[in-house]
Amino acid sequence: MAxxxxxxxxxxxxxxxxxxxxxxxxxxxxxxxxxPTSATGQFRFFARPGTWTLRALVPGATVDRQVVAAQGEFTEVAIAV
Amino acid sequence: MSRSDVLVDADWVQARLDDPKVVIVEVDEDTSAYEKNHIRNAVRIDWKSDLQDPVRRDFIDQAGFEALLSAKGIANDQTVVLYGGNNNWFASYAYWYFKLYGHGDVRLLDGGRKKWELDSRELVVEVPERAATAYKAQAVDSSIRAFRDDVIAAIGNLNLVDVRSPDEFSGKLLAPAHLPQEQSQRPGHVPTAKNIPWAKNANDDGTFKSDDELRALYQEEGVDLAKDTIAYCRIGERSALTWFVLHELLDQPNVKNYDGSWTEYGSLVGVPIELGAN
Incomplete structure (x- = not known):
């Protein structure tokens, strides 16, 4: 994880x-x-440190969230659509 | 050939779910996705267990393809509509097989499974019963398949399009980060190849970009559309999608998919390799 x-x-x-x-x-x-999101709406990426955009696509809606990810940390993002 | 001869939208498929002249086929990277649910009356082809030779590194031969399609209940005169997840990645790979073996009418569902889901269209778990057929395949059309010597001869002469992610192209990774690392011996890319990741062909919803957008994408990255092209990736599946774009949508006359791709080229002795970004 580190x-x-x-x-x-x-x-x-x-x-x-x-x-x-x-x-x-x-x-x-x-x-x-x-x-794809899981049955409970979860998602996970293995990324690299930096600024990212998460784009959620669901029936009838598209929602963007900017996040800053750091090495060795979980960046938690709750997206309401 | 026009776009509608090779690509159909979800409404077109929805209207033909019960059409006996149309067979809908799901081909997914995640081969269990079909079991969760699928488009009504769709059958499944498994890219791993159905389309690969069980012993040699090669795709199934003509007799094997005939046996597969016969068992799936697909007839020569039926229109086959392929769809799958991840922008039709593996559906495009299957499309290339249907063309290799000369199927008359095969098309992709634009946007594949994702677009169908985002439209909230019906998905079912029931598996259709289809009577077996006596499918007859043509001899392999080798004009759309490249081998390693074709790739070496193309260096500096033809367009080489490497459709992997930038980190695979530059040599930082040997496989996409989310997949098991089926490794070549060496990282990097074929000299003179242009890196145009396959996902750039698609919109967010998985549908293909317009012909004008696609043409601009390749030209801006330095692909000379007046020349012949070989597309490759790691094992020839992502590049089948790029082959579809160049050969089927943009009507480029001579485009080959190199299904040996980087797992073969990156293990060859004595061939030139380049490292670093485009």
Whole structure:
């Protein structure tokens, strides 16, 4: 864990987990990775330190969140759509 | 050939779920996704257990492809619509197989599984029953497949498009970070290759960008569309999507997918390798 940079969190709508996708975009807005959310709305990326944009895609909505990730830390992001 | 001959949208598929002339086929990176749910009446092809030779490193031969499609209940005169997750990554790989073996009418569902889900369209768990057919494949169309000697001969002469992520291209990684590391011996890329990651072909929702956007993407990265092209990645699957874009959407006449890709090239003795970014 000490060397890893993890960005994780959940996507919810009205407090309930929602199935969809989360995209990880780099500082320049370029696509880096995408994962589907789990049954409980969770997602996780193994990234590198820096500024990232998380883009949640769910039926009927797209929501962006800027995050700054640091090495050796979990960056937790709760995204409400 | 026009875009609609090779690519259909979700409404087109929705209207043909019960059409006996259309077979919908799911092909996913995550081969268990089909079991969770799938488009109604879709059958599954497993890229790993169905499409690879069980012994040699090669894809299944003509007889194997005939046996597979016959068992799946797919007939020569049916329209095959392929879809899958991750921007149709593995569906594009299967599309390339259907073209290699000369299937008459095969198309991709634009946006694949993701777009279908984001549209909140129906997904079911029920597996359809299809009667077996007697499928007849054509001999392999080798005009769309590159081998290692083609790649070496292309250095400095033809377009080489490396569709892996920038970190794989530059030599920092040997495989995408989320996958098991099926390793080549050496990292890097084929000299003179341009790095245009495959995901740049798609919009957020998984649909392909417009022809004009795609043409601009390749030209801005230095691909000369007047020349022939070889696309490669690590094992030839991501590059099948780029092959689809260049050959099927942009109608480039001579585009080959190098399915040996970096796991072969990066293990060859004596071939030139370059490190570093584009």
């Amino acid at each position: 060397s890893e940079t993890i960005i994780q969190g959940s996507v919810t709508r009205d407090g309930e987990p929602v199935n969809g996708y989360v995209r990880l975009l780099d500082e320049g807005g370029e696509f880096t990775a995408e994962v």
